[in-house]
Amino acid sequence: MAPSAPPGIGLLKGLGVTVKHLFKRPTTLMYPHERDVLAPRTRGVIALMDENCTVCMLCSRECPDWCIYIESHKETVPPAKEGGRARTRNVLDRFAIDFSLCMYCGICVEVCPFDALWWSPEFEYSEYEMGSLLHEMEKLREWADTVPPPPPLEEGAVLPAEVSDALAKAEKERELVAAKELEAKQAAEAPTETAGDAPKKGKAAEPEIHVKAGEIDQETFDRLIAEGKSERMARAKAKAAYVKKEKARLLAEAEAAGGAAEPEAPAPKAAEVKVEAGEIDQETFDRLIAEGKPERMARAKAKAAYVKKEKLRLRAEAESDTGEGTGADEPAEVPSELGASPEAAKQALDAGDAGTAPAEDAPDVAAEAATTEAPAAKKLGDVHIEGAGEIDQEVFDQLIAEGKSERIARAKAKAAWVKKRKQAKLDEEGGA
Amino acid sequence: MMLLVTSGVAPYLAQAESILDVGDTFIVPLLLKLAFVLGIFFVVPLVAGYLEHKAMARMQHRRGPVEAGPFGTLQLVADGIKFIQKEDLIPSAADKWVFAIAPGVALVPAMLALLVIPFGPGVFALDLELGLFYVLAASSVSVLGVLMGGWSSANKFSLFGGLRAGGQLIAYELPLILAAIAVAVQAGTLSLVGIVEAQAEFMLFGTGINLWFVIPQLLGFGIFFVAALAELSRPPFDMPIGDSELVFGYMTEYSGIKYAMYMLTEYAGMVTMSALMVVLYLGGWQLLPGVPLPGCEGAGGLFDCDVTGTLLGVVVTFGKIMLLVFVMVWLRVAYPRLREDQLQRIAWQVMVPLALLNLALVTIAKVVY
Numbered sequence: 001m002a003p004s005a006p007p008g009i010g011l012l013k014g015l016g017v018t019v020k021h022l023f024k025r026p027t028t029l030m031y032p033h034e035r036d037v038l039a040p041r042t043r044g045v046i047a048l049m050d051e052n053c054t055v056c057m058l059c060s061r062e063c064p065d066w067c068i069y070i071e072s073h074k075e076t077v078p079p080a081k082e083g084g085r086a087r088t089r090n091v092l093d094r095f096a097i098d099f100s101l102c103m104y105c106g107i108c109v110e111v112c113p114f115d116a117l118w119w120s121p122e123f124e125y126s127e128y129e130m131g132s133l134l135h136e137m138e139k140l141r142e143w144a145d146t147v148p149p150p151p152p153l154e155e156g157a158v159l160p161a162e163v164s165d166a167l168a169k170a171e172k173e174r175e176l177v178a179a180k181e182l183e184a185k186q187a188a189e190a191p192t193e194t195a196g197d198a199p200k201k202g203k204a205a206e207p208e209i210h211v212k213a214g215e216i217d218q219e220t221f222d223r224l225i226a227e228g229k230s231e232r233m234a235r236a237k238a239k240a241a242y243v244k245k246e247k248a249r250l251l252a253e254a255e256a257a258g259g260a261a262e263p264e265a266p267a268p269k270a271a272e273v274k275v276e277a278g279e280i281d282q283e284t285f286d287r288l289i290a291e292g293k294p295e296r297m298a299r300a301k302a303k304a305a306y307v308k309k310e311k312l313r314l315r316a317e318a319e320s321d322t323g324e325g326t327g328a329d330e331p332a333e334v335p336s337e338l339g340a341s342p343e344a345a346k347q348a349l350d351a352g353d354a355g356t357a358p359a360e361d362a363p364d365v366a367a368e369a370a371t372t373e374a375p376a377a378k379k380l381g382d383v384h385i386e387g388a389g390e391i392d393q394e395v396f397d398q399l400i401a402e403g404k405s406e407r408i409a410r411a412k413a414k415a416a417w418v419k420k421r422k423q424a425k426l427d428e429e430g431g432a
Numbered sequence: 433m434m435l436l437v438t439s440g441v442a443p444y445l446a447q448a449e450s451i452l453d454v455g456d457t458f459i460v461p462l463l464l465k466l467a468f469v470l471g472i473f474f475v476v477p478l479v480a481g482y483l484e485h486k487a488m489a490r491m492q493h494r495r496g497p498v499e500a501g502p503f504g505t506l507q508l509v510a511d512g513i514k515f516i517q518k519e520d521l522i523p524s525a526a527d528k529w530v531f532a533i534a535p536g537v538a539l540v541p542a543m544l545a546l547l548v549i550p551f552g553p554g555v556f557a558l559d560l561e562l563g564l565f566y567v568l569a570a571s572s573v574s575v576l577g578v579l580m581g582g583w584s585s586a587n588k589f590s591l592f593g594g595l596r597a598g599g600q601l602i603a604y605e606l607p608l609i610l611a612a613i614a615v616a617v618q619a620g621t622l623s624l625v626g627i628v629e630a631q632a633e634f635m636l637f638g639t640g641i642n643l644w645f646v647i648p649q650l651l652g653f654g655i656f657f658v659a660a661l662a663e664l665s666r667p668p669f670d671m672p673i674g675d676s677e678l679v680f681g682y683m684t685e686y687s688g689i690k691y692a693m694y695m696l697t698e699y700a701g702m703v704t705m706s707a708l709m710v711v712l713y714l715g716g717w718q719l720l721p722g723v724p725l726p727g728c729e730g731a732g733g734l735f736d737c738d739v740t741g742t743l744l745g746v747v748v749t750f751g752k753i754m755l756l757v758f759v760m761v762w763l764r765v766a767y768p769r770l771r772e773d774q775l776q777r778i779a780w781q782v783m784v785p786l787a788l789l790n791l792a793l794v795t796i797a798k799v800v801y
Contacts, residue, residue: 011767018491018766028495 040148043106044123047143048095049232052116055090059108059117067101068108069094095140099125100133118147145230156294163243170247217242253405281305291407392417451554451742465547465557472551473543476750477699478508480757484699487758491765515692523586523685530584535686535693538577542700544570549707550625552717552745553728553737563624564616567708568609571663574697575601578672581694582682593681596772597672600662603779604669608659610787611652614794615645615712624708628716637801642722644715648797652790653713655783657756660705662775664698666760668767671775706756707749714752717745 029036055072071094077087109117120143127133221238285302396413452464482505489496497504522528548563550556560566582594616622619630631644646653662669673681683694725745728737
């Protein structure tokens with residue numbers, strides 16, 4: 001419109017932009033009629049799981065708005081042991097949050113050391129009066145039931161401390177029992193042990209049983225819900241139940257696969273032998289990687305295997321130096337064949353005088369034997385067999401028919417194949 | 433209609449017959465005309481407001497009002513009810529009488545202007561011979577109400593807003609009137625009905641092509657439109673309200689029904705100005721240039737219509753009015769507010785010279801042809 005300049009083309013462009021937007025779809029969400037999909041961890045309101053609260057008052061004190069009100073009384077708990085001291089315990093009487101003061105900073109949720117405070121996605125709690133926004137424990141507890149379950153862990157993530165602690169505890173107990181059984185068994189079988197029927201072991205006692213923690217035990221869950229427990233709690237318990245069950249199942253399976261329930265024996269006493277832990281056992285590592293374990297786990301196990309092997313080797317060396325416990329064979333070679341199954345190595349050492357050798361069930365152990373020289377009196381472990389990749393079809397089929405998992409069947413069948421071939425070679429050489 | 437003028441009746445009286453002139457009594461047509469003007473005054477601005485709500489919302493990816501009435505059509509009615517219910521606050525330092533009557537002073541002229549505007553064949557209250565003069569005179573009284581409100585509020589923001597409005601309305605009154613004069617010159621009459629008739633009869637320089645005045649006076653139409661926007665304090669010329677600087681200008685202290693009266697003034701002004709533009713430049717109730725309305729037998733197919741023709745004419749007029757209102761809304765969404773000095777410079781250095789040029793061109797053309 002300016003006389004000196006041509007009519008501003010920018011003005012027309014501006015009109016063009018606005019009229020173009022006139023025909024676009026409105027982005028409005030018609031809230032009461034339609035609802036948005038909230039973000040998974042939406043921070044709508046602060047919920048309380050009062051059973052977790054210990055009245056530590058951290059939330060109340062950290063609250064910048066001082067909008068959390070806590071009241072409690074002390075109760076005396078009788079001594080846990082005879083002659084012990086009675087303890088006092090705080091019992092929560094009142095827990096209220098004034099949401100007319102709350103600014104939703106979430107500091108209380110952050111500081112709560114006992115996971116009693118949670119963010120709930122509920123957001124529709126408007127009131128006609130300001131005072132009605134002061135919500136007591138009952139209401140806060142109701143909201144706790146709307147807290148979504150924690151997101152699943154990433155693949156290969158470290159388990160939560162409480163879960164891994166529980167697992168470790170169970171493992172320890174199991175090992176203790178197993179060690180006792182082994183002792184009993186050894187006492188019974190030691191005299192009759194021969195090269196042919198040396199007990200199979202190692203595989204059955206896998207030191208860690210991995211169970212995916214994402215699923216729940218539906219039965220337990222249903223029962224707890226029926227008992228009136230909150231969904232969250234029921235879910236957590238059902239998860240734990242599932243993990244327990246799975247572990248029991250896997251354990252049973254592994255034991256069944258191993259034939260004789262011959263769990264892991266404690267590693268040979270190696271306290272006096274010091275081994276530097278920096279290196280790894282390449283074979284074990286490769287095997288684990290091939291089995292699809294994550295690299296980190298494989299490395300850790302391989303390290304452990306290396307340390308065990310080294311210790312055994314050193315110990316055997318020491319023994320041979322003192323002239324004790326040696327037969328015709330060379331003790332230094334024994335452990336190097338058996339690194340993957342220490343308890344087998346122990347057996348080998350124990351049975352060394354009798355000239356027996358333990359069976360090997362890890363297929364790749366055969367490869368290790370390549371380094372050994374032919375001793376005067378041969379045993380299975382001294383025979384090198386090429387081609388550990390093959391399996392004994394017969395054994396494999398049988399195991400599959402028994403309902404074993406394919407992986408276990410394959411591993412066993414492999415071991416069987418190696419064993420057979422070794423035996424055949426040994427016989428051949430003996431015959432020659 | 434010529435009869436009235438030639439028979440010596442005072443020239444400010446009606447020329448054309450309104451369809452509201454029924455019967456021989458004085459009171460019945462009067463009441464009918466009153467109802468007609470008031471009806472238009474209270475309904476059409478609400479429609480314009482609804483259009484603004486919706487158009488603005490859609491341009492901003494919103495939906496606008498949806499809950500009150502079907503598709504939110506009753507939103508402004510609900511707003512009106514709310515305004516009536518609100519407390520009528522008067523600042524203690526205010527000049528109370530002036531403060532109280534100021535919205536009325538702004539509102540009534542907007543209502544009076546509707547008196548002479550034809551909305552269809554015979555659909556008008558009055559056809560004054562000085563209709564154009566009357567409309568411009570009446571609408572410029574509104575500034576008084578704005579100034580009174582700004583002054584009496586005893587609030588510096590209100591005062592600034594009122595003064596800005598005063599300066600702005602004076603500055604843009606001139607180009608507005610100059611542009612309107614050019615139309616009157618071309619039409620040869622000040623009667624709004626006469627101007628519509630003149631547009632129906634205007635042929636492009638001896639050819640048989642009928643044109644509305646918007647074509648020969650495109651410049652004048654542009655000037656009139658911009659000046660009308662400024663007169664109404666519509667964005668981008670809403671410095672008197674300027675909520676980023678002046679809170680809400682001269683309306684800062686107003687609330688409740690008085691505030692609603694100011695708002696109604698603004699929307700009624702939009703309708704009045706749009707209607708005026710339709711009459712002056714866009715051929716009034718003609719559907720297309722040179723096309724007589726169906727059912728109309730009078731001059732140029734504009735008068736002596738049956739019911740269909742009358743209704744069609746009214747629909748056409750209101751369609752054109754709403755189109756112009758939409759353009760006003762469109763400009764509001766598209767453009768930012770001008771600065772006060774820019775506003776004054778545009779008025780005096782651009783609009784007034786252009787309006788004079790337009791008037792000169794039209795006058796010369798009128799004399800030559």
